[in-house]
Amino acid sequence: MYVKICGLSDPAHVAAAVEAGADAIGFVMTRSPRRVTPERAAELAALVPPHVLTVGVFRGEDPETVRAAVLASGVRGVQLHGRHPHGDFTALKDLGVRLVRAVDAQADLRCGAYDEDLLIVDAPHAGSGLPWDWAAVRGRPTGQWMLAGGLDPANVREAVAAADPWGVDVSSGVETAPGVKDSALIRAFLEAVRG
Numbered sequence: 035m036y037v038k039i040c041g042l043s044d045p046a047h048v049a050a051a052v053e054a055g056a057d058a059i060g061f062v063m064t065r066s067p068r069r070v071t072p073e074r075a076a077e078l079a080a081l082v083p084p085h086v087l088t089v090g091v092f093r094g095e096d097p098e099t100v101r102a103a104v105l106a107s108g109v110r111g112v113q114l115h116g117r118h119p120h121g122d123f124t125a126l127k128d129l130g131v132r133l134v135r136a137v138d139a140q141a142d143l144r145c146g147a148y149d150e151d152l153l154i155v156d157a158p159h160a161g162s163g164l165p166w167d168w169a170a171v172r173g174r175p176t177g178q179w180m181l182a183g184g185l186d187p188a189n190v191r192e193a194v195a196a197a198d199p200w201g202v203d204v205s206s207g208v209e210t211a212p213g214v215k216d217s218a219l220i221r222a223f224l225e226a227v228r229g
């Protein structure tokens with residue numbers, strides 16, 4: 035099970051996620067209580083070993099803004115959240131980073147339909163921490179897709195059983211308050227997934 039921990043802003047939490055076995059780490063570079071600047075993301079990404087994917091998270095920014103942030107931060111993945119048009123993914127292809135499309139369950143759920151490498155199926159309100167009807171997407175997404183939205187150490191096994199995803203993505207569920215990550219919760223989430 036592929037695991038992405040999203041919305042990190044502190045070196046100690048980056049270290050906790052890496053040590054606990056996360057496959058990917060997200061840095062939010064759009065409007066959010068978890069927002070970091072590209073310069074801060076660069077400092078954090080420098081702490082991450084090559085086998086862990088670093089992902090910059092964006093929502094609504096134009097491709098040139100995303101490109102500039104990717105080049106400044108050095109992240110090796112780009113997550114475009116929400117209904118970005120296909121052309122936004124095409125415009126970033128030449129960067130050579132992994133492209134991640136994050137959408138709600140009403141969108142096209144075929145991973146690769148927008149030339150992305152990975153798909154995230156998320157709650158209607160990204161980063162809200164609110165659980166939703168995970169079972170409703172069971173069998174619908176295709177390819178390498180992660181379930182997100184309201185996951186936490188206590189419910190992630192139930193969510194995986196309900197939706198049968200390839201991976202999981204979490205932010206609020208490993209926090210004590212919006213934007214405040216907790217190393218023990220990060221470890222507990224990885225333990226719950228990998229069991």
Ligand SMILES: O=C(O)c1ccccc1NCC(=O)[C@H](O)[C@H](O)COP(=O)(O)O
Binds near residue numbers: 160182
């Ligand atoms: O986390 C945010 O605040 C955010 C803001 C704008 C776009 C995306 C955002 N988060 C993206 C994520 O990948 C979250 O991890 C995902 O939506 C899951 O959120 P949560 O329910 O908090 O676990």
